[in-house]
Amino acid sequence: MALVQQSFRMSAFIAHFSRACSTPVEKDIKKSVFVSQSKDIYTNLALEDWLYRNFDFTNHHVLMLWQNEPCVVIGRHQNPWLEANVSELNNISEKGVKLARRNSGGGTVYHDLGNLNMTFFTGREQYNRKYNLEIVTRALFREYGLKLEISSRQDLTLRNCKVSGTAAKLGRPSAYHHCTLLVNCNKVNLSQALQKLDAGIQTNATKSIKSKIINLCEENPKLDVSSLYRVVGWEYLRTQALSVKDGGLELATKQKGFQMINPIEQWFPGIDALTDTFQGWEWRYGRTPKFTITRSFTVPDNLLNTDVPDDSRVTMVVENGKISDVNLFFPPGLAANGFSGNVNVVTSPIGHKFSEEALDYLEWSVGTLISVKDKFVTDCVRQVMQSV
The missing domain is CATH 3.30.930.10 (Bira Bifunctional Protein; Domain 2)
Incomplete structure (x- = not known):
């Protein structure tokens, strides 16, 4: 027909x-x-x-x-x-x-x-x-x-x-x-x-x-x-x-x-x-059900004052397609070695779309950092966003 x-x-x-x-x-x-x-x-x-x-x-x-x-x-x-x-x-x-x-x-x-x-x-x-x-x-x-x-x-x-x-x-x-x-x-x-x-x-x-x-x-x-x-x-x-x-x-x-x-x-x-x-x-993207991403990262030896290797951990929460929270775990060796704990910089993507827009804000934030330790943790957050 x-x-x-x-x-x-x-x-x-x-x-x-x-x-x-x-x-x-x-x-x-x-x-x-x-x-x-x-x-x-x-x-x-x-x-x-x-x-x-x-x-x-x-x-x-x-x-x-x-x-x-x-x-x-x-x-x-x-x-x-x-x-x-x-x-x-x-x-x-x-x-x-x-x-x-x-x-x-x-x-x-x-x-x-x-x-x-x-x-x-x-x-x-x-x-x-x-x-x-x-x-x-x-x-x-x-x-x-x-x-x-x-x-x-x-x-x-x-x-x-x-x-x-x-x-x-x-x-x-x-x-x-x-x-x-x-x-x-x-x-x-x-x-x-x-x-x-x-x-x-x-x-x-x-x-x-x-x-x-x-x-x-x-x-x-x-x-x-x-x-x-x-x-x-x-x-x-x-x-x-x-x-x-x-x-x-x-x-x-x-x-x-x-x-x-x-x-x-x-x-x-x-x-x-x-x-x-x-x-x-x-x-x-905005209709996506709430989800979390957790990834662990090995801290480089040059950032630790201990011979015992340890990991940092990043947990990111995404609701309605936007980052609502970023939780960081700092191993004692990193914290004891002078990590500034500048969570405000690391969590700058909060409230932004996951992940291109959030990455742009994160890249801007990285440019304001001086500490190698701050940059390491910030890079961990970046990798979490780029992993999906």
Whole structure:
């Protein structure tokens, strides 16, 4: 089925796609496939959120298909410094890798143009994650003969490797389940973007579970993202709304078909403000749950009056993405050897964003120091910030 581009005034658009009743009957539920024309992660997250906020999907289910330029997408309750290689993202790929926080839970995923992203919108009562995954598995088997499995965690797997990441948002009256399908993703960039060393972070934030992954094209080189728009969308339209039963061409032709969606303000009033929110620092970093970082540093022999080696320790507390406290432990040998205890200088980053802004203030403070011991401890604080 060809992708047909249609334009709507928003009043007509909402009226056309928002009719609902309190107790839907399967035969009365219509389906649409929305194809986003944007490749920007913040715009697509805004479109997803706009639809979730403004549509009633009770009698009209929607599958939104979308792609993004390279980006790392963390869950609503995650820590970006724990999940992504934040300090190196701009150096990965020709245009760098953006960091985004979505409005749903779950773990961290990497997107590029080798992924197909799918958002299944329904009314809250019709939400069914397994139904959605069954559609994807049926589509890939029907077109390519690929036999994907649905794991106990409701991820799609191939040869015991993950080929999808998944998350959901359940509200009233609407809900959505979204997942990303690894088709021809750049796994080198993925690894670099998500590669993290243990930085000593303690937090209650949701932590991702690492899994072995595989691209679908490794199993079938003929498979690409552009063809999957048609393959998955067509399978969605030909499947009954509430049960995984194939209605074939007869059912598909009764649906509302494919719609090319342009996520701009003229189509979706208020979407620009949503996009600004998703790409803003406060949402991406400021929403991070409170965490602490503790690191120990060996004091150089020339700063001690003792033959017994000892360590200094720095504990930094970060709330709402900003440094709220810095606790220092000075070993007796360092303190007894004339350390000035100039905590005000060392804690100058307090109240500033973690970590570029705080590093700037720290670098400025270092320039006012004279004591070698003061500079050593200050350098320890700098290393704590640079370690994540």
